[in-house]
Amino acid sequence: MTTPVLQVEDLRKSYGRGATRFDALKGVSFEVRQGESLAIVGKSGSGKSTLMHLLALLDRPTEGRVLLHGEPAERLQGAALNRARNKTFGFVFQQFFLTPGQSVLENVILPLKIAGVGRAERKRRGMAALAQLDLADKAKNKASDLSGGQKQRVVIARALVNDPALIFADEPTGNLDSATGSSVEEILFRLNREQGITLVVVTHDEDLAARCDRRITVRDGLLVDVDAEADAELGEAAA
Amino acid sequence: MKTADVLGTAVGNTFRSRTRTILTILAIFIGGFTLTITTGLGTGINQYIDQTVAGIGAEDVMTVTHEQADAGLDSGPTEYDPDAVELNGPGGATAPGRSAIDPITADDLDMIAGIDGVESVEPSKRVSVDYAQVGDGTPYTMSVGTFVPGMEVELAAGSQPDLDATANEIAIPVDYVEAFGFDSDADAVGATIELGLTDAVGGTHVVDAEIVGVSEAGLAGSLGASPNPALTDALYEAQQTGAPAAQAERYGSAIVRFDPAAGDDATQALKDDLADAGFAATTVEDQIGAFKTVIDAIVLVLNAFAVIALVAAGFGIVNTLLMSVQERTREIGLMKAMGMSSGKVFGLFSTEATFIGLLGAAVGVGAGMAVGLGLGNVLATTLFADLPGLMLFAYEPLGVLSIVLLIMAIAFLAGTIPAARAARQDPIESLRYE
Structure with missing residues (x-):
């Protein structure tokens, strides 16, 4: 069996201290396997966003640990941590986070720029990523001039451009109508299938979660027993 | 991010909110202009004094x-x-x-x-x-x-x-x-x-x-x-x-x-020997030096005013960039989430500040030199027609360069405040920012 991309062991995260202490995660363990699509489902306030931030190494857990490719992430410091974030992860956010005044191409190549890739190479790879999402003709347009679906495709191109091992999609279809939403979903799952990019989708959309290979449900900072619930569902279905 | 990309991105960001940048540049322009005029005045007058040294006395005489x-x-x-x-x-x-x-x-x-x-x-x-x-x-x-x-x-x-x-x-x-x-x-x-x-x-x-x-x-x-x-x-x-x-x-x-070619040390030794014998010796240089000291002191005071204007402009830079940091919170968060180091974020904003300083300095110093030289030419034929050879304003390349560098240094210092704020930003908080 190959090493999981990410493993979390008894992950806890608290904010504040004393009387105002709030435990966002109360001991979560699971793994994200190479090439799978995993849905992290939960209501808002359940701790799923905190979980995603910890998985993406944007935050440090209060207790427990995250292993990236089998290596404890807390060993990564400074430049090594930044390099791991840059090379390993791609992000697709609900609010896009595109820089409005810049061209589509400039937005897409931002991770490459941060990685220190040369100008010509950046352009080549940026255009390739845009072509993959049928946006090559929009490369010179301003990001603010695009429709919502186009923007989300630009965001996917940006997530894709640095050949990440894993793409985090935080409510990727939340701001889109159902038709554009499903086409964006289609793109994400196609990348997962065809390019083997591990996909972690954070969502409260049951339909989107159902399309993933596997799902984990977060409730009040704990994982709901996935298998037991699945068994129960199966049992119900059988009955 | 490569240093060249940091520079390029910072320069590009400078023009993202054009009006604000131009107003900030204008504030620096005023300081740079004033500093150029006052410095030019000092250089011009001192050059004139140097030219007339021969008229006051010879340099091998005390x-x-x-x-x-x-x-x-x-x-x-x-x-x-x-x-x-x-x-x-x-x-x-x-x-x-x-x-x-x-x-x-x-x-x-x-x-x-x-x-x-x-x-x-x-x-x-x-x-x-x-x-x-x-x-x-x-x-x-x-x-x-x-x-x-x-x-x-x-x-x-x-x-x-x-x-x-x-x-x-x-x-x-x-x-x-x-x-x-x-x-x-x-x-x-x-x-x-x-x-x-x-x-x-x-x-x-x-x-x-x-x-x-x-x-x-x-x-x-x-x-x-x-x-x-x-x-x-x-x-x-x-x-x-x-x-x-x-x-x-x-x-x-x-x-x-005496022999001035023997160097300043020899001249000083001669003065000391004369002093031991109970005499006070003054070279032409000493007399001119006293003259120049007065001119330099006046120019220094004028320059101080110009620097005060520049410091005020510096606060303008702080203000402008703090607003930019606020506006670009998400962008900064995104870049950090994508693995951009805090140092590079700091570099991005401090470079932007320095570039604003450079623009203000270039325009201010350019205008200051043009006005100074133009005014000097007019005055040389009118008010100072009786003082041939007097160009009220003169500029040395090194002096002009040091003004530009000074303004850029002030701009950089001003930029460190917003740059440090941007560098400290937590990517999670920034991405959550609505």
Whole structure:
């Protein structure tokens, strides 16, 4: 069996201290396997966003640990941590986070720029990523001039451009109508299938979660027993 | 992110909110403009002083007097010394009550001549003329300077007084040309001038001299007429008529020639030796230096005002960039989530600040130089037409460059505040920011 991309062991995260202490995660363990699509489902306030931030190494857990490719992430410091974030992860956010005044191409190549890739190479790879999402003709347009679906495709191109091992999609279809939403979903799952990019989708959309290979449900900072619930569902279905 | 990309991105970001950037640049422009004007003024005036150094004296000459004892303000009234002479020499029309010093005597001259490094020493013969007259024309008062070897008069016509000539020669200031009834500067050259003076016992004397040159009005030194040594000797002799023999050999100061090529250390050593022997020596450089110190002090004060304007502009940069950091919170968060280091984020914003500074400096310094040079040209032909060679504003490449660098440094310092704030931002908080 190959090493999981990410493993979390008894992950806890608290904010504040004393009387105002709030435990966002109360001991979560699971793994994200190479090439799978995993849905992290939960209501808002359940701790799923905190979980995603910890998985993406944007935050440090209060207790427990995250292993990236089998290596404890807390060993990564400074430049090594930044390099791991840059090379390993791609992000697709609900609010896009595109820089409005810049061209589509400039937005897409931002991770490459941060990685220190040369100008010509950046352009080549940026255009390739845009072509993959049928946006090559929009490369010179301003990001603010695009429709919502186009923007989300630009965001996917940006997530894709640095050949990440894993793409985090935080409510990727939340701001889109159902038709554009499903086409964006289609793109994400196609990348997962065809390019083997591990996909972690954070969502409260049951339909989107159902399309993933596997799902984990977060409730009040704990994982709901996935298998037991699945068994129960199966049992119900059988009955 | 590569350094070149940080620079490129920062420069690109500068123009993202154009109005705000332009207003900030305008604030820096005002500071840079003022600093350029004031610095140009200082450079221009000092250059003019340098140019006129030759008119004030030669650089291989120092003036030696007895050291003035207890001249401090705290020392109370000075005891009367019957041997003291006025600095301007005996028989001169000097105002009473001026500080008197011990005279330089023949013995002193011998002693000075014996000091190492002194090439030659001669007494400074100060003469004072009652009037100057050409033919039967109106007599005018005229001050007669001491023409030191190596000194050059800025000539409007004619030639320099001949130092070696045995005939009496003089260069008169250009103001006197018309007063004496000459048609032109050239017309005055060759004419004979009568100089009248009073001797030690009240007798009057008239000494004739040939006008060989007409001198331009300068900043200093050439307000009086410049005689050659032969004329100075003749005037001094007439002035000393009837004076006691003991007083004839006493002078206010002596002129020492030395070798300036030996370097500043040698000059200083010579001064120290003279000081040990009880003399105070002043080179032309010292005198000019005092002049320049005053100019520099004034320019420094003016520059201080310009720097205050720049500091105010610096706060404008802080304000502008803090707003930018606020606006770009998500972008900063995203870049950090994508693995951009805090150092590079800091670099991005501080470079942007420095670039705003560079733009403001380029425009401000450019405009300052254009206005300064334009104004200088106009003033040189109008207000300062009587002071030929005076360009009120002058610019040295190094000076201009240092102004630009100073402004960029101020801009960078101002930029560190917002840059540090951007660098500290937590990517999660930034991405959550609505």
